[in-house]
Amino acid sequence: MSTNDPQQPSPDDERTILIPSPGGKRGAAASAPAPAPAPQASTVQPPVPSSGPADATAAAAMPRIGGYGLNPLVAAASPLLDLVLPLRHMAAYPQVEHLRQQLVAGIKRFEQEAKAAQVPTDAIAVARYSLCTFLDETISATPWGSGGVWSSRSLLVTFHNEASGGEKFFLVLQKLCQDPGTHIDVLELMYLCLSLGLEGRYRVLDGGRGQLDILRERLLELIARQRGAVEPALSLHWQGAGGKGEALWRMLPVWVVAAIALSVLVLLHMALSFSLSRASTPVHTRLHGIAVAAWPASAAAAPLPAPAAPARVAKFLAPEIEQGLVSVSELPDRSIITLMGNGVFAPGSAEVTPSFVPLLQKIGDALRPVEGKVKVVGHTDNTTGFSTRFPSNWELSKGRAATVARMLGERAGPPERYSVEGRGDTEPVAPNDSAANRARNRRVVIMLLAPPSA
Incomplete structure (x- = not known):
């Protein structure tokens, strides 16, 4: 094969157009390319698309690295192939002669790299012819390359002294397909051009596009048969993450699984707690309404006169009684301090409002010098709230009683002195038919029980 006249076909060559090409199996074209030479950097200045001649400029030199793993011809030609799309879409290029010089230098650099990779001279000639044909056709199809410098000084004219290679390219391709094993690297480069x-x-034939598609498909199949089957896996040594049908929860971090389980348990606890409260409230109400029969009075026993009730705490809490914050009932066996509930607690809460803390401290000071057990009983109105901590009025009333007992114990301990009880809305002191009456029913009763006499 001559360096300047690649693969000049004989008349017999036109008997069989065996030319294969792509369509179905795309990855086989470069499936197992020949080993490339050590990568070496080459520099080609690709043109930059512009909107008009005035601002059309060449881009700065861009380094191109010889493709590792490609066949040596494709590796050397890759900088030139990279220019095809930018050239095809340029609206104008004012320095056509400068572009031609750049491409001539790129073709020469391609030859040098191919020779350095020990590619046969005839294969380099065919590859150079294919690249010149492809680049000339690309530039000639643009508005700025269809005449002038390129029509008279194209790359084919410069390197092969031919004006057009659109016919001869396919004749050479047909010739090479008769011995694909020898010319596989050139066939791959020609396939990339197509x-x-x-x-x-x-381009000018009726139905030419369809014929060209068939040609590319056959060429791809031919290359695939020479290169062998394509490895479908992206990684040759991949390992599966686990057994077939592995559950999603095994892929989640432990803390995520724990958080989900905890959330489910909390929601389940809340649901069961509210359900239990709704079911138990009527039972508590009925139990509290059961009347206990009194023991029959002895006929022989004469009634004793009621002893006078001592003033245990009333005098000490006189200012608070006058302000209406508390009410005090002194009985012979106990003193009853009623803490009015309006404003003492926030709705649905068992925490004492800060403004009422001094009042509870004053009650504790009143209880400190007096002996006897203290029983704290909480009451609510008939309004039911929605709270995870207090799902019913029974829990809310007991929680408020426990808070008051704790604060009194801090002031007038010890804690064993105090007991708490919640009665919900079962013992109203007024009908729950107005805001004022409901405020009266929301109360905490503190009972100071006199110690038994000796």
């Missing part, structure tokens, strides 16, 4: 848009003689 895939990137080279049309040649098929």
